Amino acid sequence: MSWVTITWSMIASACLTLAAINFLTWCRNREAWANLFFSLLATGTTAFAFCELGMMRVATPAQFGTVLKWAHVPTWLIVVSLVGFVRLYLKAGRPWLAWTVCGLRTLALALNFLVGQNLNYLEVTRLRSIPFLGESVQIPDGVHNPWMLVGQLSLLALVIFAADAAVTVWRRGDRREALTVGGSVVFFTIASAGQSILVLWGIVQVPLTASLSFMGLVAVMGYELSSEMIRATQLARDLRVSQAGSRENEQRMSLAVDAANLGIWIRDVARNKIWASAKWRQLFGFTSSEPLDFECILRRLHPDDREVFQQVLTEALAGVGSYDTEFRLSMPDGGLRWISSHGQVEFDATGEPVRIRGASRDITEHKRADQETQLLRREVAHVGRVTMMGQLASALAHEINQPLGAILRNAEAAELFMQDASPDMDEIRAIVADIRKDDQRAGAVIDRIRGLLKQQPLNTRELDVSELVGDVRALVRVDAAARQVKLQVDVPSDLPLVRGDRVHLQQVLLNVILNGMDALNGATGGERCLRVSALCNETQSVEIAVSDTGSGIPADKLVHIFDPFFTTKPNGMGMGLAISRTIIEAHGGRFWAENNATGGATFRFTVPIAERVTTK
Amino acid sequence: MSMTAPIVQIVDDDRSFLTATSRLLRASGFAVKTFSSAGEFLAQLDTDAPGCVVADLQMPGMNGLDLQSALARSSNPVPILFLTGHGDIPSSVVAMRSGAEDFLEKRAPKEKLLDAVRRAMARDAQEREERNRQQELRARFDILTKREFEVLAHVVQGRLNKQIAGDLGIHERTVKLHRTAITTKLGVQSVAELTRLTDEAGIFTASAPTFPKGQ
Numbered sequence: 001m002s003w004v005t006i007t008w009s010m011i012a013s014a015c016l017t018l019a020a021i022n023f024l025t026w027c028r029n030r031e032a033w034a035n036l037f038f039s040l041l042a043t044g045t046t047a048f049a050f051c052e053l054g055m056m057r058v059a060t061p062a063q064f065g066t067v068l069k070w071a072h073v074p075t076w077l078i079v080v081s082l083v084g085f086v087r088l089y090l091k092a093g094r095p096w097l098a099w100t101v102c103g104l105r106t107l108a109l110a111l112n113f114l115v116g117q118n119l120n121y122l123e124v125t126r127l128r129s130i131p132f133l134g135e136s137v138q139i140p141d142g143v144h145n146p147w148m149l150v151g152q153l154s155l156l157a158l159v160i161f162a163a164d165a166a167v168t169v170w171r172r173g174d175r176r177e178a179l180t181v182g183g184s185v186v187f188f189t190i191a192s193a194g195q196s197i198l199v200l201w202g203i204v205q206v207p208l209t210a211s212l213s214f215m216g217l218v219a220v221m222g223y224e225l226s227s228e229m230i231r232a233t234q235l236a237r238d239l240r241v242s243q244a245g246s247r248e249n250e251q252r253m254s255l256a257v258d259a260a261n262l263g264i265w266i267r268d269v270a271r272n273k274i275w276a277s278a279k280w281r282q283l284f285g286f287t288s289s290e291p292l293d294f295e296c297i298l299r300r301l302h303p304d305d306r307e308v309f310q311q312v313l314t315e316a317l318a319g320v321g322s323y324d325t326e327f328r329l330s331m332p333d334g335g336l337r338w339i340s341s342h343g344q345v346e347f348d349a350t351g352e353p354v355r356i357r358g359a360s361r362d363i364t365e366h367k368r369a370d371q372e373t374q375l376l377r378r379e380v381a382h383v384g385r386v387t388m389m390g391q392l393a394s395a396l397a398h399e400i401n402q403p404l405g406a407i408l409r410n411a412e413a414a415e416l417f418m419q420d421a422s423p424d425m426d427e428i429r430a431i432v433a434d435i436r437k438d439d440q441r442a443g444a445v446i447d448r449i450r451g452l453l454k455q456q457p458l459n460t461r462e463l464d465v466s467e468l469v470g471d472v473r474a475l476v477r478v479d480a481a482a483r484q485v486k487l488q489v490d491v492p493s494d495l496p497l498v499r500g501d502r503v504h505l506q507q508v509l510l511n512v513i514l515n516g517m518d519a520l521n522g523a524t525g526g527e528r529c530l531r532v533s534a535l536c537n538e539t540q541s542v543e544i545a546v547s548d549t550g551s552g553i554p555a556d557k558l559v560h561i562f563d564p565f566f567t568t569k570p571n572g573m574g575m576g577l578a579i580s581r582t583i584i585e586a587h588g589g590r591f592w593a594e595n596n597a598t599g600g601a602t603f604r605f606t607v608p609i610a611e612r613v614t615t616k
Numbered sequence: 617m618s619m620t621a622p623i624v625q626i627v628d629d630d631r632s633f634l635t636a637t638s639r640l641l642r643a644s645g646f647a648v649k650t651f652s653s654a655g656e657f658l659a660q661l662d663t664d665a666p667g668c669v670v671a672d673l674q675m676p677g678m679n680g681l682d683l684q685s686a687l688a689r690s691s692n693p694v695p696i697l698f699l700t701g702h703g704d705i706p707s708s709v710v711a712m713r714s715g716a717e718d719f720l721e722k723r724a725p726k727e728k729l730l731d732a733v734r735r736a737m738a739r740d741a742q743e744r745e746e747r748n749r750q751q752e753l754r755a756r757f758d759i760l761t762k763r764e765f766e767v768l769a770h771v772v773q774g775r776l777n778k779q780i781a782g783d784l785g786i787h788e789r790t791v792k793l794h795r796t797a798i799t800t801k802l803g804v805q806s807v808a809e810l811t812r813l814t815d816e817a818g819i820f821t822a823s824a825p826t827f828p829k830g831q
Contacts, residue, residue, distance in 0.1 A: 402632070434635065
């Protein structure tokens with residue numbers, strides 16, 4: 001055995017091993033084309049190494065020519081697999097250059113078999129023995145084949161292709177890959193091509209050792225592939241870790257969601273498909289298998305809340321991006337459930353809504369507590385008002401009783417004095433003067449009280465009736481829901497503007513609506529409905545009517561309901577309608593009440609249209 | 617014992633009402649004195665003046681009820697009747713329980729006021745006469761000696777001379793002597809008359825606790 005035999009055998013076996021490993025890799029993962037091409041490259045290198053060793057050991061020139069001819073087959077394989085490897089591994093390189101390289105090499109292979117003894121020699125004439133690595137090896141002499149240039153041109157094209165690919169990769173930012181793969185292909189191709197040119201043109205007297213260069217290529221590519229594999233393993237491990245992390249996050253999230261009693265849902269806007277958590281289905285009263293869509297959820301909403309909900313949703317979808325709303329559900333068992341819902345819309349690049357994610361929460365208890373608090377507050381306020389009025393009345397009575405009592409006593413005394421035969425006129429004059437003084441005193445008390453209760457001046461401006469009604473509706477919405485009164489508003493949007501004091505008119509409308517709800521308190525059967533409507537009448541004013549479906553007003557009370565301190569309620573003050581009528585009359589309108597033919601009562605008041613109505 | 621005419625004393629912080637009321641009462645024939653506060657009235661309280669007090673219930677400083685209790689503790693507890701701007705049930709209950717003659721609204725009819733004043737006057741006269749009679753009777757008992765008083769206490773309980781002698785540790789004859797002295801001093805003829813007189817003077821009823829042995 002000699003060094004040559006050992007070296008070339010080792011090259012061949014190493015390459016063959018790598019080829020086998022990478023071929024098996026490709027067999028298990030058919031998308032790893034880079035591994036296949038690497039396997040082909042290593043196989044080609046193995047074959048080429050054997051050919052080289054053969055050429056060094058041949059006995060006759062003819063044998064040399066034959067071995068060299070067959071050596072072009074692995075060369076073709078090496079070149080083509082290099083091109084493939086660079087294309088696939090670096091994902092770079094111009095296709096036309098790649099085809100040029102492969103085409104030229106294939107042409108060279110064809111010429112190798114068609115012209116002369118092989119591509120390099122028309123005829124090998126003789127062999128010369130030279131010492132190489134302590135051994136005597138054969139090198140050829142002969143007539144050069146000019147077509148050899150085709151083969152060398154293909155190698156040049158390969159260098160250009162690899163350099164171009166390396167530049168592209170470098171620019172892309174993957175500098176390490178550009179240097180190792182691109183650089184080594186360029187370097188080793190130039191090295192092997194250079195050596196074979198020098199040897200085959202007979203410029204230097206050494207045997208062909210191109211397989212050393214190819215071996216270098218195989219080593220670099222193998223290293224590159226294995227580091228790629230290590231990276232992939234690393235990635236896989238990272239992925240597993242992050243998956244575990246996200247699973248942990250998911251569990252934490254679901255714990256939080258459960259703890260907060262949140263129902264979670266996601267709606268695919270385009271396909272109208274909804275996924276919802278088990279908790280959500282439980283909240284909304286859907287079974288776990290029932291298919292969900294937007295319509296069936298909308299049907300679950302309380303009819304009075306559907307419109308508002310749809311509006312909120314439309315705004316969110318139109319670009320607001322999120323919403324927070326509260327609504328009631330009419331449960332299949334007939335119960336009511338208050339839900340607080342938060343949603344976020346996800347838009348695509350063109351601004352179209354893709355999906356909505358949301359969380360819903362049961363706030364029924366909260367609402368009930370709220371309503372109770374409000375009711376309590378109202379009662380306390382009422383008691384406070386009554387107490388205050390009581391104190392006021394008490395103080396008023398005392399203040400006025402003093403002068404009135406004095407007047408009475410003085411008058412009685414005067415009467416008695418005048419029964420005398422000769423009345424003391426000075427005394428009587430003093431009495432009369434005192435009576436006058438006390439009368440003024442009583443008057444002053446009344447003036448003072450009146451000053452206290454004096455109304456603020458009206459702050460009139462142009463008002464939109466539907467806005468006015470909307471404001472009051474918002475104020476009583478919760479109240480109406482709590483008292484299970486359906487509030488129906490029927491106000492046309494094209495009503496002319498009216499002139500009035502916003503706060504005062506709101507107070508009147510609020511008063512009438514609350515009265516209406518009180519009237520419905522007694523009503524048990526039938527629909528508990530309060531209807532607020534408005535129309536423009538012929539007397540240049542807007543008439544607003546509030547009708548209830550209660551039991552109406554008894555005929556004997558109809559004439560008294562606007563009297564101060566007249567009340568039919570156990571805890572009423574009897575001031576609401578009296579004050580309301582005063583306010584409406586101060587606006588130049590009328591206020592009256594009537595019983596409906598179909599039951600219940602209607603309160604109507606008019607507010608004059610603003611003068612500028614004609615320009616509107 | 618005073619011979620002064622009864623006077624209606626009016627107490628009210630409202631000067632105008634005070635004047636008007638005094639005019640009415642004067643025109644109705646009463647002698648009237650006015651005070652614009654409870655303090656002023658108490659400072660000038662005549663220890664022996666008959667009559668009654670007409671007072672406003674609500675006054676700054678000392679109010680009507682305070683005046684009532686101060687008056688009750690005084691040596692001249694004349695009847696009091698209250699006037700008020702408006703009916704105040706809790707105060708009126710307190711006032712009436714404390715023995716107020718009446719409780720009237722300031723604008724009560726004249727007749728009601730005058731009737732109430734007359735009733736108060738009559739009650740004062742009666743109470744005063746009662747007080748005077750009792751005082752006179754008690755004065756008659758003042759001349760009895762301590763021992764005679766002791767014997768009297770037993771006599772009005774209907775005890776026999778022998779028993780009295782045993783209880784007091786004296787001779788039965790001595791008891792007889794004391795009894796004679798008592799009837800002579802008080803000018804009574806019989807034990808029955810003696811018992812009635814003692815009762816009327818309120819001698820033992822009013823001060824019974826000071827005679828524990830009386831049982």
